Amino acid sequence: MIKKDNTSSKVNAPRQEVKKRKIKNSSKKNELNSPLLLVVNKKHPLPSDYNPYHGDVSGNNSNGTGLKPEVNEAKKKMITAMRQKGFPISDNVSGYRSYEYQKSLYDNYVQESGQQQADTFSARPGYSDHQTSLAFDLLGTNGQLPTDDNMYSWLQNNAYKYGFIIRFPRGETKSTGYIGEEWHIRYIGVKFATEMHDKKITTLEKLTHISGGDYNSNKNDDIQALSEQKKISN
Numbered sequence: 001m002i003k004k005d006n007t008s009s010k011v012n013a014p015r016q017e018v019k020k021r022k023i024k025n026s027s028k029k030n031e032l033n034s035p036l037l038l039v040v041n042k043k044h045p046l047p048s049d050y051n052p053y054h055g056d057v058s059g060n061n062s063n064g065t066g067l068k069p070e071v072n073e074a075k076k077k078m079i080t081a082m083r084q085k086g087f088p089i090s091d092n093v094s095g096y097r098s099y100e101y102q103k104s105l106y107d108n109y110v111q112e113s114g115q116q117q118a119d120t121f122s123a124r125p126g127y128s129d130h131q132t133s134l135a136f137d138l139l140g141t142n143g144q145l146p147t148d149d150n151m152y153s154w155l156q157n158n159a160y161k162y163g164f165i166i167r168f169p170r171g172e173t174k175s176t177g178y179i180g181e182e183w184h185i186r187y188i189g190v191k192f193a194t195e196m197h198d199k200k201i202t203t204l205e206k207l208t209h210i211s212g213g214d215y216n217s218n219k220n221d222d223i224q225a226l227s228e229q230k231k232i233s234n
């Protein structure tokens with residue numbers, strides 16, 4: 001449904017016209033405005049006080065508090081399924097992260113590795129998908145972030161059944177702004193996740209046509225994630 005319009009008359013139309021029609025022709029115009037499709041990335045930050053489910057602001061909410069309740073429920077089901085498949089996954093996750101907590105994490109990484117390196121794997125405060133209340137990192141029973149090809153492919157083939165996607169798939173840094181993180185799971189609901197799976201749409205940025213990739217060199221070019229979402233419905 002978010003198809004490119006390839007008919008010849010549109011190809012020849014002025015650029016802005018094409019854009020307009022593309023959105024008009026998409027029956028998903030309003031659907032894409034679903035709060036489940038909130039895109040927070042290096043160009044789209046959240047307000048520092050965004051905490052819709054009242055997660056603890058000083059930690060990573062490992063038991064799922066701060067997540068949208070339906071996300072927490074789906075998370076439990078998927079972890080159970082993963083365990084049944086033999087993956088050593090913990091009940092604990094690294095879940096909702098407040099602006100304050102993200103700031104302390106990021107500052108630590110910058111101290112350890114320098115800002116340039118830190119930016120490849122840790123979000124600056126306000127730019128973290130973890131602040132959406134829709135995302136979490138899986139943890140292994142050993143307490144480490146699980147990276148494993150079998151788990152990666154299991155998630156690619158099955159996470160959608162629970163409403164999840166791998167938010168930062170391998171090889172999609174240009175789109176998402178991050179190196180592959182198969183442990184970082186994002187809820188978008190079964191309907192959208194199934195669509196992405198079936199149509200092989202690899203990133204949330206590609207589904208929503210919201211820009212991603214690296215940080216803007218000037219912060220003033222950022223667009224608030226919440227207002228970008230409203231824009232889609234206009």
Ligand SMILES: [Zn+2]
Binds near residue numbers: 130137183184
């Ligand atoms: Zn994460």
